[in-house]
Amino acid sequence: MRHDPIITARACPLCGAGADQAEPFLADSRDETRLSASSFASRKVPEYMSHAMVCCRACDLAYVDRPPSVESLAASYHAADYDSADEAEDAADAYARALAPVLEKLKGRGAALEIGTGTAAFLDRLEGAGFAELVGVEPSSAAIAAAPDHRRPWIREGIFEEANFAPDSFDLICCFMTLEHVQDPGALVASALRLLKPGGVFVGVTHDRRAWLNRLLGRRSPIVDVEHMQLFSAQSARRLLEHNGYEAVGGASFRNSYRPSYWLRLVPMPGALKHRLTRLLRGSWFDRWHLPLNVGNFMSWGFKPY
């Protein structure tokens, strides 16, 4: 699986600042011989490979300044493996808990759209919260195949395109752990703003590269990932929404709750040892528990002005 980078360095995909505002952030650590269909799968065992990234002094976004084309990214996600349906349910529960205070401020419960819906686990939670119409967009055929039957009618296969939806039609648009993966996150949230009804809300979940755990792990953090075209901080995640016309922008870190065997997957240690420990844990009584941890995930939101 090979990506052809664009030739010229791009401007900051958040604020538009040029190369003169960019400083080196991560060196290119890709090893083509280790890239596979699982490299583009959700919640894979971390590979600690990344494209070269720079950091924008103007807005705090770290980004790949020579990204692969939109077409080659779409092809990689379409063909990606999927093996994390259980963890998708745990993640959906964590997102629902974090989103509850935001939903209290939202008046409408009409239509909701999730960009990068996976198995549509979160749409199930939104149905429980009273949303009348549910739509999810997902490029990975394997993820859609892993979705329970009752969720399939909600899912549209492909990458998100604004033209497929009516303007002013959604009360809520969600994009969880996907803003890092698209080539132009500013274009995505600007499209979402046009698709929201006035008073509707966009909610994103991103990694916070400045969270203590990510700073501590450095290059051995799971956020160092060949899938990531940019990495946000709490500051730049909020700024993305402010810069694109949202109001009442806010954000909060939150805890994810997973089985210990899943958390182990993210710990930097030799692969053979990790594999053995994971096999020991799986099926043990200890692994039935869920362990809530703050690992630097950040929820940001902004409302469409009336």
Ligand SMILES: [Zn+2]
């Ligand atoms: Zn910038």
